[in-house]
Amino acid sequence: MxxxxxxxxxxxxxxxxxxxxxxxxxxxxxxxxxxxxxxxxxxxxxxxxxxxxxxxxxxxxxxVDEMLIRDARFEQSRYTAQEARASALSQYTDVLGQPQDERSVATAVAKLQQTFSQLHGQPEDEAAQQAVVDRANGLARSIRDTASAATTAQADAVERMKNSVEDVNKALVQISQLNQKISYQEAIKGDSTDLRDQRDRLLDSVSQEIGIRTYTREDGQVVVMTRNGQTLLDRELAPGAQPLQVNQTAAGFELTAGGKVISANPEQDIQSGRIMGYVQVATQDMPKVLKQLDTLAAGLVKGFQDAEADPTKPGLFVDGNPPTPASTDGLATRLQVNSVVQGNSWRVQSGMQAATPLPPGDQTQIKKYLAVFKTSTGFTAPDTPGTATLGDFAKAMVSTQQGYRTTAESDMKSRKISADVLESARINRDGxxxxxxxxxxxxxxxxxxxxxxxxxxxxxxxxxxxxxxx
Incomplete structure (x- = not known):
């Protein structure tokens, strides 16, 4: 040498x-x-x-291990979906309470039955009669408040979803800009490694909001799609671009990517991410909750109407603002106690249609009212018993609705473990x-x-x- x-x-x-x-x-x-x-x-x-x-x-x-990154993102995305769902549902279940809680609808039904039982023992007692009216008002108010909380939770889930969509669109625009810089560095044989780190961080944040798939072109640019194949980013995006959009519809809203609807079935179309959790709450969980509450309200209206002398006329509970055509949809938000009993508490002993009070000690009508609570009737609400008494249906309903939250929390915890394991593996390998x-x-x-x-x-x-x- x-x-x-x-x-x-x-x-x-x-x-x-x-x-x-x-x-x-x-x-x-x-x-x-x-x-x-x-x-x-x-x-x-x-x-x-x-x-x-x-x-x-x-x-x-x-x-980097692209397969490991893909799996880590997917598990993190599945975790954030259940985290978002559990968070949105907890807002509602905090108002709902447990079946045995004082604020629970199930407790309000049980207390109304109890006051009717007390009135049965002293039918002419004005205080006992007024106690029934007060409990009936309390039950109607409890159902309205619970339905209002469900509606608020549903609207809040939609609003959170819109915020997530906005975050995704902002991140996609930044990814598009990084794509251009990385492509340029690749062309001049420059160093694009830090730029790729920035892009991966943004892709991680997008995957937390919505499940994505990615692949990288030969020029270094990454293509981003939803997990069901709808393109979110392919070529350059202009500042302010909105590849992901929430559009108002007659049914509520629809989520679109590239103009194509992707929210028809969140588990199939979106699959993961916070947006999936919010869509699930808004389109599945809360509609079920509201249907169950409407069914309970309809059971009260019909049960007490059938207990009257003329079952074609209003009973103790009524639709305060009936729509045209008549429908039980939204009844829980409109449920009221019949105005004829307000200031005329003797009607809970004699009947809503009675012209004059029954003789003191007459328990005939009170027995009919008590039978409303003891008779099993048919219900058609999702995830609840098909046949039950009003009290049993109310308890089952509250338990079912609490179950939506506990299931989401359980899934969230198990997904968190998987996500943490994969993220640790990713850090250990690439960090x-x-x-x-x-x-x-x-x-x-x-x-x-x-x-x-x-x-x-x-x-x-x-x-x-x-x-x-x-």
Whole structure:
């Protein structure tokens, strides 16, 4: 090997170790940066005329496991879906209460039955009669308040969904901008690794809002789609673009990607992410809740109407603002106590249609009212008994609705474990281990020292040659 070759090899070694030290220092300084991927220098041997003459830096590498990233995103997305659903449902169930709670609709039904039982023992007692009226008003108010809480939770879920959609669209525009920068760096053989880290962080945030699939083109640009294949990002997006949209419809709303509806079935179309959780609450959970409440309200109206002398006329409970055509949809929000009993509490002993009070001690009508609570009737609400008494239906309804939340919380916890395991695996594989990087610095220092030693030896050899020449 000539002295010139030795010097060239040593100098290339010094340059590579300098870049290696800078790369390792960059890794260490970003060890705690979320989403940062460990960088490595690609170095190969350099040859001239078949003889080695040092090393050549090919570029900075960012080696990640795309399959692991895909799985980690999906599990995180499934977790955030149940987290969003559980959070939205808890807003409603905090108002609903448990079957045995004082504020529960089931408790209000039981208390009305209890006051009728007390009135049965003293039918002429005005205080007992008024207690029944008060309990009836309390039950109607409880059902209205619960239905109002369900409606509010539903509207809030839609609003949260809109905010998530807005976050997704903003992130997609930023990803589009990074796509252009990465593509440019790829074209000029520049370093795009930090840009890819930024893009992956944004993709992680998008996947938390909605389940996505991605693939990378040869020019480095990433294409983003929903899990059912609707394109969210393919080419450049203009600032303010809205590839994902929420549109108002007669039925409420629809979620579209690229103009195509994707929210017909959240579990099939969206599959995961906070948006799925909110859509599920708005289109599945709360409609079931409201249907169950409407069914209970309809059971009260019909049960007490049938207990009257003329079952074609209003009973103790009525639709306060009946629609045209008549419908039980939304009845829970309109349920009222018959106005004829307000200020005329004797009617709970004599009947809503009675012209005059029954004789003191007459329990005939009260027995009919008590029978309303003891008779099993048919119900058609989802996820509730097909046949039950009013009290049993109310208890089952409350338990079922609480079950929606507990199921979401249980799923959330199990998804959290899976998501954390995969995220830890991703960090361990692609992240920065400071101890390992410090060991690399020691090796780099040794390599630098060896290259410097070669230069010193070559320098002494040149000095000797010059002395001999003189």
């Amino acid at each position: 000539s002295i010139q070759t030795a010097l060239y090899a040593a100098l290339s070694g010094l340059r590579s170790t300098q870049l290696q030290a800078a790369t390792v220092s960059h890794n260490i300084s970003n060890a705690t940066t979320p989403g940062f991927v460990r960088k490595e220098l690609d170095i190969t041997a350099s040859f001239t005329g078949g003889h080695g003459d040092g090393v050549r830096v090919e570029g900075i590498a960012r080696r 920065v281990n400071i101890d390992t990087e410090m060991q690399k610095l020691q090796l780099i220092e040794q390599s630098y020292g060896a290259s410097a030693q070669v230069i010193q030896v070559a320098g002494r050899m040149l000095d000797t040659l010059l002395q001999l020449r003189n």
